[in-house]
Amino acid sequence: MSERHGFTRRQFNAALAASGTLAALSPFGIARAQATKLKVGVLLPRSGFQGFIGQSCQKGADLAPGVIKDLLGVDIELMNADTETNVDTARTRAERLIQEGAHVLVGPFDSGAASAIAQVAEQRGVPFVINIAAAPPITEQGYKFVFRNFPTAPDLVRNGLSLMGDLFRATNTAPRTAVFMHVNDTFGQAMFKGISATLPNLTNLPFKVVETISYDPAAKDLTVEVSKAKATNADFLMLVCRLNDSIILRREMIKQRWNPMGIISPGSPGMYEEQFAKVLGKHADYCISNAPWFNPKMNLTKVVDAAFRKQNPKEQFVFHGTNVAYTFESILIAADAFKRARTTDPKTLADAIRQTNITDRVGLGGPIKFNAKGQVEGNLSACAQNLNGRPTVVLPLSAAEAKPVFPMPSYKA
């Protein structure tokens, strides 16, 4: 009898039965339990008026697979998508990433886009870890698959205003009036509400807001807005901005020769970004951002900083620190949950994310732990002032690299 090669009839039947079982069980996620790689859909505004910040966040995503592989031994596959600074695009890109097999979504550096993606993630039952977005309603909807490791607007405001008080004490100044300018997008409106609700209750702050001016973050010209703000003769400008508008606004202030005591953001991006310093040069100096920051003393920060410098040898981590830190951490959270859950089953993965407790982190604040709403509490801000062309931590004193300069020198000086 000759030796037979290949499948026997019994082997064929067994294989058929196994594949049938696999196919039958796969909708329940049972077959996915053997996954060895986590597919992370990264949604960021890499083009449009938030493009620079989106690209900055992308650097945090790009270095994540290597660092996480060394740290946790988890394989990550990034699936990148550009939201184009457009809420509708963010929604459709999220849908597409899920169709293409993303196990987790992260991103999108924008509250409007985060709200849209959260709806998609919840409907499709795919975990979504928000890197940067502050509008409170995102984690107030009772969503089961949406998690946020970033302060909400009221937290940002509370941290930002508290640091403002510290700044005035540290510089022995007491400005009496402020003009408040803010972008009118979802984030800006949330910050406006937070400041309106919080400021009147803070009796330790010496100033009053004399006028509030909202503007379009995609504005190409802010002449009128700055004229109105200048006309108030306020002691300083409190600014909730994005990147492009902050550049336009600063230029316009110089053109209109408006020299307030300072420009202080109570918790928005823009003025600590590299592009701000690059475009404005010396005029970028002395602007202050009380923003969520990275903790330079943590071990993980040093690891991420090294990976960043390796991938971006011509760039400085300090300009991208916040964007990189929070984007990296959002992927770290997903990877850590995947390692513990040992499955890509969305529900199990979401449950594992809920149990997260990461103590060695990059961002400034306590450990990464989600509350019942899927929100991390205890993320902190630092007072970063642009000095000599780079953002420099001036408060809290425990992390300060330099002394704050307030009032800022005038342009003519």
Add this chain to the structure above:
Amino acid sequence: MPSIDLIANVVIAGLLTGLVYGLMALGLSVIFGVVRVVNFAHGEMMTIAMYCAVVLFGAFKLDPFLAVLPVAAVFFGFGYAMQAGLINPFITRPEHSQFMLLVAVAIIMVNVLLMIFGPSALNVQVDYQLESYEFGPILFDKARVLAAGMALATSAGLFAFFKYTNTGKAIRACADNNLGAKVVGLNVKHLYALTFGLGSACVAVAGCMMILLVDVVPTLGPGYTLLAFVIVIIGGLGSMPGALFGGILIGVSEAMAGLFFAPSAKSMFGFALLILVLLFRPQGLLGRKP
């Protein structure tokens, strides 16, 4: 109530910006007035001109004011070739064909710019960009003043060309009576191409000036195409003084709306003005009745 100083500053800024808007819209109006084709790639052409100014500044440190000459010359040639090679065959076709052609051209332009320059904003940084002239409490933004001056000079040159040169008169003859122009032996297609070239050169000048005021991204075009339409419809489609007047009106009304209402509602007032004009004077404020 805002102070007089504040109102004066805002009106002046609106006026100066409006003049640059007017120059941009002038190109659209000239082309429509003669060729009777609406250039739906107008804003995109201005965006290309802005990129040309950025490239020349980056490569040769050429000030955008000096970049006006080479960029306008290139755009004149480009406009001439585009009309002669692409648009002339569509002159006698239905309007929707012309519309689709120019929308397609606009989309191609945006995507080519995206491929070459990427999505990030670019600008030029010249010394005088952050300077202003001060007359008591009134400030004149230096870049805006120079850009508005250039807009006025270009417009004056264009008016003079159409009024005093034989070629200009021939182009006007084509606009007034196409058949008559052909009967007297004018080369209408050549004159159409010349007109498109002149309109394109106007856009080039506007683009070189605009880069002093606004950062450029590839997707800037459609917004400016729409703005140019609003301006020429308010001023009168085909009317050259109307385009300048419309630009000033939009610039000042947006500035005043920002001052007296909400700054974020500025563009709403431009469109409100457009609706009023369409309702009560459909031919535009300085346009002729058909």
